[in-house]
Amino acid sequence: MADLQQHLSTLAEPVRVRLLAALRSEELGVGELTRILQLPQSTISRHLKALQNAGWILRRSAGTAGWYRMDTDVGQAAMEIWAVVFRDFESSNQHGEDQARITAALAARRMDSRTFFGRMHTQWDTLRTQLFGSDFALPTLLSFLPGDLVFADLGCGTGEALAWLSPVSGRVIGVDLEQGMLDAAAERTRDLPNVDLRHGGLEALPLQDAEADAVLVMLVLHHVPNLELAFSELRRVLKPGGKAVILDMHAHDREDYRLGMGHAHLGFDTQHLITLANDVGLASFNCRDLPPQPDANGPPLFVLTVTAQQS
Numbered sequence: 001m002a003d004l005q006q007h008l009s010t011l012a013e014p015v016r017v018r019l020l021a022a023l024r025s026e027e028l029g030v031g032e033l034t035r036i037l038q039l040p041q042s043t044i045s046r047h048l049k050a051l052q053n054a055g056w057i058l059r060r061s062a063g064t065a066g067w068y069r070m071d072t073d074v075g076q077a078a079m080e081i082w083a084v085v086f087r088d089f090e091s092s093n094q095h096g097e098d099q100a101r102i103t104a105a106l107a108a109r110r111m112d113s114r115t116f117f118g119r120m121h122t123q124w125d126t127l128r129t130q131l132f133g134s135d136f137a138l139p140t141l142l143s144f145l146p147g148d149l150v151f152a153d154l155g156c157g158t159g160e161a162l163a164w165l166s167p168v169s170g171r172v173i174g175v176d177l178e179q180g181m182l183d184a185a186a187e188r189t190r191d192l193p194n195v196d197l198r199h200g201g202l203e204a205l206p207l208q209d210a211e212a213d214a215v216l217v218m219l220v221l222h223h224v225p226n227l228e229l230a231f232s233e234l235r236r237v238l239k240p241g242g243k244a245v246i247l248d249m250h251a252h253d254r255e256d257y258r259l260g261m262g263h264a265h266l267g268f269d270t271q272h273l274i275t276l277a278n279d280v281g282l283a284s285f286n287c288r289d290l291p292p293q294p295d296a297n298g299p300p301l302f303v304l305t306v307t308a309q310q311s
Contacts, residue, residue, distance in 0.1 A: 003075070004078075006054060007077070007078045008081065010056065011081060013050075015047050016047050016050065016056075017086075017089050018098055019033065019037070019044070019048065019051060020056060020070055021089055021095060022037070023057060023068055023069050023070040024070045024086075026102060027067045027069040028105070029066065029068070030048070030066060033068070035101065035105060035294050036101040038101075038297045055074050056070065056078075093250070093251050093253045094253055096250065096300075097292075097300055100300045108294065142164060142165065142167075143168055145168045145169065147169070147170065148169075148170040149213040150170055150171045150172075150173070150212050150214075151212065151213070151216065152172075152173040152174075152175060152207060152211070152214070152215045152216070153172065153173070153174050153216045154175045154202055154217050155177075155219075155220030156174035156181070156185055158184040158188060159188040159189050160188070162174045162188070162189050162195050166192040166195055170194065172192075172195050173196045174197045175200050175201075175206060175207070177199070182197050202220065203224060203226050203229045205237050208237070210236075210242075212238055214238075214242055215234060215242070215244040216245050216247075217234070217244060217245070217248075219247055219248060219249075221246055221248050222263045222264060223262065223264055224265075227265075227273075228276060228279075228280075232280045234282065238282075238308040239308065240308055240310045241307065241308060242308045245304075246305075246306070247302075248268055248302065249298065249299040250267050250289075251267040251268060254266060254299065267299055270302055270304055273304055274306075281308065282309070283307055283309050284306065285305070287303070287304045289301070
């Protein structure tokens with residue numbers, strides 16, 4: 001009975017459940033677990049020690065490094081408890097985030113394991129940055145664009161994307177609901193004559209019908225209460241055959257984003273967005289996940305591209 005109570009107490013801590021869920025199929029190091037769970041190393045080490053003392057994980061030493069994995073021989077009763085706990089956790093958005101970061105961590109590990117080519121890759125990136133900086137790649141790739149397109153950046157913020165697009169576009173329209181953002185964008189783009197800044201939101205866009213060839217909605221949609229109206233406006237301002245590119249967060253459980261940053265939606269189920277787009281005449285869907293960045297602590301991102309159907 002005492003062992004059963006100890007296991008219940010151990011699994012009552014959410015961080016330990018996340019650790020065990022990560023270690024059930026992969027052997028991981030403390031540094032990797034820190035990046036996956038987005039928690040301080042001291043917190044990860046403390047909970048690993050508690051799990052190890054309770055018999056839930058095994059540690060393997062490799063030089064000065066330690067590698068951890070779940071011990072499935074902890075006992076039948078313990079594993080039955082774990083099955084119930086994991087089944088509940090597996091359905092959460094947090095589990096999906098952790099799994100995405102595990103995939104990214106394993107990919108980074110494979111890159112590091114390539115001895116000669118891995119070293120050359122690192123040296124080349126460093127040397128190239130020292131010689132030429134890090135801002136040349138995006139303008140080069142954007143040069144593939146036709147050059148006469150009308151872009152609209154909805155929720156343009158301080159105008160970073162406007163500055164990128166201006167040299168390779170016919171006209172760039174920046175829209176934002178906050179005047180302070182537009183003022184900052186005006187300062188950033190003051191020497192770019194083809195940038196047009198307008199005040200407004202996604203539910204009532206200050207654009208004419210079919211004015212834009214392409215529309216960018218980057219980390220903005222989660223602030224918009226009425227998604228149906230926003231998608232209807234996207235369709236209205238796009239030319240037939242024009243594209244809208246939406247960058248946003250997958251569904252997550254971070255309620256503090258709603259309270260602290262005014263998010264109207266805690267991320268999105270992409271299939272729901274596709275349905276909304278389809279309802280207003282946007283089609284040709286292309287949706288892909290972006291790999292989580294090692295130093296980023298936000299939810300995983302996706303890019304959804306939709307096309308305005310020809311009349």
